[in-house]
Amino acid sequence: MKTVSERRTARGELSATGKRHFLIRLAAVMVGGMFLDGYILGIIGPVAATMMGDLRLTSLEEGLVAAAALLGILVGSPIGGYAADKFGRKPLFMLDMGLFVIASALQFVVDSAEWLIVVRLMMGVAIGAEYSVGWPLMSEFAPARLRGRVLGLTLIAWYSGFMAAFALGYVLTEYTDLGWRTILGTSTVIAGVLFVSRLGLPESPRWLWNVGRRDEARLVARRYLESEADVADVEHEDVRPGTFGMLFSRKYWRSTLFVSMFWFCAVSPYFAIATFADSVLESYGLGGGLAGGVGLSAVALSGVVLTVFLIDKVGRRVLTVPPQWLATVILAVIGLWAGAPPFAVLVLFLVFSFFNAMYNTLTGVYPGEVFPTEIRGIGTGFAAAVSRVGAGIGTFLLPMSMKTLGTGGTMLIAAGVALLGAVLSQWLAPETKGKSLTETAAGYGH
Known part of the structure; x- marks a missing residue:
C-alpha cells in the first residue's frame, strides 16, 4: 500500500x-x-x-x-x-x-x-x-x-x-x-x-475559482493549502466578476468605509506627531542623525511586534479599538498641556508611538480579510490610496498648521482624527480571528 x-x-x-x-x-x-x-x-x-x-x-x-x-x-x-x-x-x-x-x-x-x-x-x-x-x-x-x-x-x-x-x-x-x-x-x-x-x-486558488477555472483552483488548493477545510472553503467562492461599484454596494459599503477611514485615521496622526516630536528630540540632542531616525522607529516597532505576537491569540478588535482611544487621549493631553516640560512631551510621544503602531498593524490585516475575492484587490487598493491621502495631509499640511495654530492646536486636530478612527472602529471593526475568508468577507449584513 x-x-x-x-x-x-x-x-x-x-x-x-x-x-x-x-x-x-x-x-x-x-x-x-x-x-x-x-x-x-x-x-x-x-x-x-x-x-x-x-x-x-x-x-x-x-x-x-x-x-x-x-x-x-x-x-x-x-x-x-x-x-x-x-x-x-x-x-x-x-x-x-x-x-x-x-x-x-x-x-x-x-x-x-x-x-x-x-x-x-x-x-x-x-x-x-x-x-x-x-x-x-x-x-x-x-x-x-x-x-x-x-x-x-x-x-x-x-x-x-x-x-x-x-x-x-x-x-x-x-x-x-x-x-x-x-x-x-x-x-x-x-x-x-x-x-x-x-x-x-502559483496563482491564488480563490482567484482561479472566482473566474471559473475550477479544476486549476482545486489542484493549486490541494497542493498548497494546509488543511482539507481550507481546500473546501475555496469552493465556497462566488463565481462572478468584481466591479469598483461593489465597494459601495449595500453589502460592502461598511467594509469599504471601515478599512479606508481606519487606515486614514491611523496614519495621519502618526505623520503629524512624528514631525512634531523631532523638535522635542532636538532639546535632548537627539533630533536628526542616527538616534533620531532609528531610535523612535524602534519604539513603534516594538508595538508592532507585540501585536503580531498577540493577534491570533486575543483577536483583532482588542488590538484595534482600545489603543485608538488611548492614542486619542494622549494626543489631546499634548495639545491641551500648555508649557509641558519636554521630558513629559517626549514620554507622551513615545507612548503614543507604541499604541499607534499597535493598531497600525491591523491596517495590514483587515484589507485582506473583509473584502471578498472578486474585489479584494481593488478594495485593498482603494483603502491604500485613501491612506496615502492621510499621509500626505499629515506630512504637508502640518507646517502650515504649526505656524497658524501652534503646536497645541495642531495636536488637537491630530487628536480629533484619532477620535474619528476610534469611534469608527468601535462601531465597525469586525472580529475575524480564526474565521475562514468566506466568513470574514461575508459582509456586515450576514
Missing part, C-alpha cells in the same frame, strides 16, 4: 513540511515588498542635503522628490488592485517588482530633479500595486489560525526597512565616499533578489 505521503505526491499535493516551506517562502517575498516600501522612504533622509546641493534643488523640488513615492502609491494601489482582480494575483506580483527593479536601477544615472521625481514616482506606483496584490495573495494562502500573524509581519517589515535604510544611508554618507545616487540605488539589490524569488509562485 502507498503511504499518505506517496498518495499526496501522486496527486501533486505537497507534504505538510512542503506546505509549511511554501508558506514561509510566500511570506518572505511578500514581507520583502513591504520592507522595500519602508526602505525607499528611509533612504532619502541621510542623502537629502547632498542630493539637494548636487542637483541644486529648490525647496519645491525637494518636497516633490520626497512626496513622489507617496503620490505613486496613491496612483498605483487602485490601478494595481483593479488589475489583480481582473488578471490575477500572480502576474501583478511579478510585474510590480519588475517595475521596481527598473525604476530603482535608474536612480544610479538620474541627472536632474525632474528625472528623480519621475523615478521615485515609478517606485511608488510599484509599491502601491504591491499593497493591492501582496495582502490579498497572502490572505488567500494563509491558514486562518496564522493569517493575522503572517499579514502583521508586513508592518514589522516596513518599520525594519525604514530603520535599515536610514542606518545604512547614514553610515554610507558619513563614512564612505559613495555618492547619493549609489546610496539610493542600493534598493535595486533587494528588489532584484525579490523578483527572482517570486519566479514560479
Whole structure:
C-alpha cells in the first residue's frame, strides 16, 4: 500500500513540511515588498542635503522628490488592485517588482530633479500595486489560525526597512565616499533578489475559482493549502466578476468605509506627531542623525511586534479599538498641556508611538480579510490610496498648521482624527480571528 505521503505526491499535493516551506517562502517575498516600501522612504533622509546641493534643488523640488513615492502609491494601489482582480494575483506580483527593479536601477544615472521625481514616482506606483496584490495573495494562502500573524509581519517589515535604510544611508554618507545616487540605488539589490524569488509562485486558488477555472483552483488548493477545510472553503467562492461599484454596494459599503477611514485615521496622526516630536528630540540632542531616525522607529516597532505576537491569540478588535482611544487621549493631553516640560512631551510621544503602531498593524490585516475575492484587490487598493491621502495631509499640511495654530492646536486636530478612527472602529471593526475568508468577507449584513 502507498503511504499518505506517496498518495499526496501522486496527486501533486505537497507534504505538510512542503506546505509549511511554501508558506514561509510566500511570506518572505511578500514581507520583502513591504520592507522595500519602508526602505525607499528611509533612504532619502541621510542623502537629502547632498542630493539637494548636487542637483541644486529648490525647496519645491525637494518636497516633490520626497512626496513622489507617496503620490505613486496613491496612483498605483487602485490601478494595481483593479488589475489583480481582473488578471490575477500572480502576474501583478511579478510585474510590480519588475517595475521596481527598473525604476530603482535608474536612480544610479538620474541627472536632474525632474528625472528623480519621475523615478521615485515609478517606485511608488510599484509599491502601491504591491499593497493591492501582496495582502490579498497572502490572505488567500494563509491558514486562518496564522493569517493575522503572517499579514502583521508586513508592518514589522516596513518599520525594519525604514530603520535599515536610514542606518545604512547614514553610515554610507558619513563614512564612505559613495555618492547619493549609489546610496539610493542600493534598493535595486533587494528588489532584484525579490523578483527572482517570486519566479514560479502559483496563482491564488480563490482567484482561479472566482473566474471559473475550477479544476486549476482545486489542484493549486490541494497542493498548497494546509488543511482539507481550507481546500473546501475555496469552493465556497462566488463565481462572478468584481466591479469598483461593489465597494459601495449595500453589502460592502461598511467594509469599504471601515478599512479606508481606519487606515486614514491611523496614519495621519502618526505623520503629524512624528514631525512634531523631532523638535522635542532636538532639546535632548537627539533630533536628526542616527538616534533620531532609528531610535523612535524602534519604539513603534516594538508595538508592532507585540501585536503580531498577540493577534491570533486575543483577536483583532482588542488590538484595534482600545489603543485608538488611548492614542486619542494622549494626543489631546499634548495639545491641551500648555508649557509641558519636554521630558513629559517626549514620554507622551513615545507612548503614543507604541499604541499607534499597535493598531497600525491591523491596517495590514483587515484589507485582506473583509473584502471578498472578486474585489479584494481593488478594495485593498482603494483603502491604500485613501491612506496615502492621510499621509500626505499629515506630512504637508502640518507646517502650515504649526505656524497658524501652534503646536497645541495642531495636536488637537491630530487628536480629533484619532477620535474619528476610534469611534469608527468601535462601531465597525469586525472580529475575524480564526474565521475562514468566506466568513470574514461575508459582509456586515450576514
